[in-house]
Amino acid sequence: MAEEIARNAHLASTVLKTLSDKQRSDALHSIRDALLHSKDSILAANRKDMQNAVDNNLSSSLIKRLDLSTNGKFDAMCDGIIDVAKLEDPLNKVTLATQLDDGLDLYRLTCPVGVLLIIFESRPEVIANISALAIKSGNAAILKGGKESLNTFQAMSSVINDVLQNKTDVPDNSIQLISTRGEVADLLKQDSYIDLVIPRGSNALVKNIKENTKIPVLGHADGICSIYLDKDLDVSKACKIVVDSKTNYPAGCNAVETLLIDKHLDKSLETQILKSLLDAKVTLHISPDLLSQIDESLLKEYVDQITPASEDDFRKEFLSFDIAVKAVENVQDAVLHINAHSSKHTDAIITENDKTADVFLKGIDSSGVYWNCSTRFADGFRYGFGTEVGISTNKIHSRGPVGLEGLVCYYYQMRGSGQVVGDYLGGGGTRVFKHKSLDPSSVIL
Structure with a gap:
């Protein structure tokens, strides 16, 4: 059958x-x-x-x-x-x-x-x-x-x-x-x-x-997408992008699952961003070293939404209102973490520093790498493809x-007028190939 x-x-x-x-x-x-x-x-x-x-x-x-x-x-x-x-x-x-x-x-x-x-x-x-x-x-x-x-x-x-x-x-x-x-x-x-x-x-x-x-x-199997918050970010952009990436459709493979925070990011800005997620009903799974430094007011007000993260949380596709959070030393550290833990789907950086963004965009080994925008844009319709059969890593x-x-793939089509290989150099003959490039857009077959 x-x-x-x-x-x-x-x-x-x-x-x-x-x-x-x-x-x-x-x-x-x-x-x-x-x-x-x-x-x-x-x-x-x-x-x-x-x-x-x-x-x-x-x-x-x-x-x-x-x-x-x-x-x-x-x-x-x-x-x-x-x-x-x-x-x-x-x-x-x-x-x-x-x-x-x-x-x-x-x-x-x-x-x-x-x-x-x-x-x-x-x-x-x-x-x-x-x-x-x-x-x-x-x-x-x-x-x-x-x-x-x-x-x-x-x-x-x-x-x-x-x-x-x-x-x-x-x-x-x-x-x-x-x-x-x-x-x-x-x-x-x-x-x-x-x-x-x-x-x-x-x-x-x-x-x-x-x-x-x-x-x-x-x-692709999993959609383990990450966002890196650089120390030179715009906090209003960061809050909006992170919340959208996590909550717009958490069951989607392009929803963010990991948040990496530059250790040198101003603590008041870090608190604003984490609070925006907490206010959106997201549960934060925070690495122990970062958890010990979290603003006390957050820990008290959102006690049911903050929990210690395990190492497995950073290799996990939650598909829910949950996100793993970790501090990293710099953009190079973020790139190393993502390339080691991600599913090579879509990852993003939030920064106003062009040079830092360039390091991230070139260093991440994923099918989609974004700068200052939501991971949820990883979609055939949003790319203008009409729709998609899936996302390939x-x-x-x-x-x-x-x-x-x-x-689609391709094939080679040759159109001749009686030529044989035996007439050419390398095949027994003396003729030389021209190998003249033509403009594909001008060809009508």
């Missing part, structure tokens, strides 16, 4: 990539319209999943990720599909052009990765996000949702499958949505047909997938929020 699913996806991908941008974009408009038309039934299914999650005592962070009904999440999901449709066609772009010799030209063109296997937990909007990105980028996709979102998954799958099969030019099996757990292990073995696995979920999920497949894996192929650009 798994082999058949993978093979069908591969065959569909060979047709999907030949469709015009208009055909692919029109399909996205049809999906969006159908989802909006079925909004009530999809949200009813989502409420069942939410209730099941509560009944089974699932974590509050998982329940928040599962919810499609609050803060305009459903409508935003649908708008994201149109945002993707409006993006420039990522396929068949000439990124290199070289005249090897008269009548012998070499081009490098963008093309789809092929077949994507996306395995995700909790977030049902992933179905719409990835379906849109896959179709726009010419990739076939196999999607497997978690059991906690099963009702929502089935409701959305029914709508999307119906649209693709009856109202678009997208070939059958371009988007396949599966809900049985047993197929995943077998799909991970289908390296002959599946080109990339994208897991979205817990650390345990990602590790399990990486250990059980030969297929390349793109994604890999160093090969794609890093950070992965949108259309991260779902």
Whole structure:
């Protein structure tokens, strides 16, 4: 069964990539319209999943990720599909052009990765996000949702499958949505047909997938994001940024989990920043050495929100109104701590000192490094990618929020007029290559 699913996806991908941008974009408009038309039934299914999650005592962070009904999440999901449709066609772009010799030209063109296997937990909007990105980028996709979102998954799958099969030019099996757990292990073995696995979920999920497949894996496990408060900061900026990074959506992988404070930061400014977090109902897990120096008034007023931190707290994704706090000697010390403890997701510095910021921006080994802004900006929609399939902390192929650009690769196309290698130096002949660079933007194929 798994082999058949993978093979069908591969065959569909060979047709999907030949469709015009208009055909692919029109399909996205049809999906969006159908989802909006079925909004009530999809949200009813989502409420069942939410209730099941509560009944089974699932974590509050998982329940928040599962919810499609609050803060305009459903409508935003649908708008994201149109945002993707409006993006420039990522396929068949000439990124290199070289005249090897008269009548012998070499081009490098963008093309789809092929077949994507996306395995995700909790977030049902992933179905719409990835379906849109896959179709726009010419990739076939196999999607497997978690059991906690099963009702929502089935409701959305029914709508999307119906649209693709009856109202678009997208070939059958371009988007396949599966809900049985047993197929995943077998799909991970289908390296002959599946080109990339994208897991979205817990650390345990990602590790399990990486250990059980030969297929390349793109994604991240934890989102252990840090903010460094430099001694030369603007306190009003610091308070606003730190509170937003922690409380705007604490269940997000781009929420800050660690706060590093320069030991030379004025104590009154440090107190203001910590108080802004405490007033926002955040619990501070403070390292023992720093805790002994905290303003007594804070310890008395917020006794239930201040606790000693363990070393494990600085390698932890809280996903809640909790943050680990530690003092460091300087920016170099902050860089060393973050590179040793972070998950290479997104880290930020708050400072008015350009030179200090430059040390941080160049020294941090993460997919996103920010200066004087919230870590919550680490998001495909906010980057202008329309949406994203996930955030990658890999160093090969794609890093950070992965949108259309991260779902295409390239191939080389050569156009000749009868040339053979035997005519050239190195192949037995005497002709010399010209290797003349051409302007890719002027090439029309």
